[in-house]
Amino acid sequence: MSSTDFKALVQRFYALQEERVEAYKFFDEGHEAYLRTGPHYDFEHYKQLVHEIAKAFAGLSKDVLDIKERLEQDFDRQDLVEHLDQLQSKEKVKLELTAHLQLAKQTAQDHPDEEGCQEKVQEIRQDIIKNQEALSEILQDFKFDSEEPE
Template sequence: MVPSDCKALIKRFYQLQSERIETYQLFEEGHEAYLRTGPHYDFEHYKQLVNEITQAFSGISKEVLEIKAKLHRDFDRADLSEHIEKLQSKEKQKLELTAKLQLAKQQAQDQPEDEGCQGRIQELKHEIIKNKEALSEIMQDFKYDSEECD
């Protein structure tokens, strides 16, 4: 249920972002546990985790998009709506990078002689850092612009 007043919407948006961070932590912990099951990986358990994580991210995104629409439509806050649009795009990119990093980590574990794997892991970690910096900037802009939402 999406709240109906502007401040409540913004508060809910921040809660959803916190949930997203927690979901990433669960995803990372689950992947580390999965890697520990190698070389005969417990893929079924990991596949179930990925399904649960996907559902969690999908639910969060759906509600964030509802908030975005309400801010634009009901409160004439195209600026806040635009920040959320940018944020959603960066979050999608972050999830894609995270999945690529997880695959690279498994590949490095399975093929320790392949020196290119470590380089790929470092490259992906750097891209994730840049992505997180961009997310942080968007959140700062959102915070600044949302302070006048009374």
């Protein structure tokens, strides 16, 4: 395999990460729209959004795993494979945290006087920020290592 093939694979990975960013934006916007339908929530519409997002993330994850496999088999880049393993793990956590945040935001909206609801939202937001920082570090390591000559 050539260095051109390697660079194309790395670029494809970055494109997939951009798609993930866009999918999260779409998910967040959809949830905000869902919250605006309260207190009689349009759950069917939201359920469809969650279904579409789950499908999108599953497809993106599969594509990243395909890249990981090629990096391992075609280029013997165990360093990059490890970064992608870490990234996939952190992305899974990010999706779980995002779902928890959405539930917490709805609970806080439905029970504005209930103690601890807003604190829970803030706590989850902090966890998402920490997770995002870890993701950024992994991406930075991937970038650095993928630019190194083999």
